[in-house]
Amino acid sequence: MTTSDVIQKIGVVQYVSVGNGGDIYITLESDTHNYYINNALKQGLNADKLKAAILQKEVTLLHIKRWTPFSTDGVFPHISKLSCNNKVLFNEIINEKNDKRDQ
Numbered sequence: 001m002t003t004s005d006v007i008q009k010i011g012v013v014q015y016v017s018v019g020n021g022g023d024i025y026i027t028l029e030s031d032t033h034n035y036y037i038n039n040a041l042k043q044g045l046n047a048d049k050l051k052a053a054i055l056q057k058e059v060t061l062l063h064i065k066r067w068t069p070f071s072t073d074g075v076f077p078h079i080s081k082l083s084c085n086n087k088v089l090f091n092e093i094i095n096e097k098n099d100k101r102d103q
Helices: 047-054
Strands: 006-018 025-028 032-039 058-065 075-084 087-090
Touching: 006 032, 025 047, 025 058, 025 075, 047 087
Parallel strands: 032 075
Antiparallel strands: 006 025, 006 058, 025 032, 058 075, 075 087
8 A cells, every 4th residue: 555545534533433353443523434444453453542542533544545336436444544643543554665664
């Protein structure tokens, strides 16, 4: 995943939940999409800590841009990067310059 594969979205987190497969779902105010971090628990994210850090706060997330029959608006709600208060909480975007994960 690179920065050319994603779109930035800024919003206030309304709801955070954990799905059966270990995904963490995030809903933003005034947004109909249900964004998610795929396999978040398997990647070492703690749902309770994440919820405490972002609930009712403004976040910046980068999600995949892709048209599918289920996302005809081009918003594929898979979160590739999540930040709050200028702190990166999750990132799977590969830095194009050195081909490593952007820290």
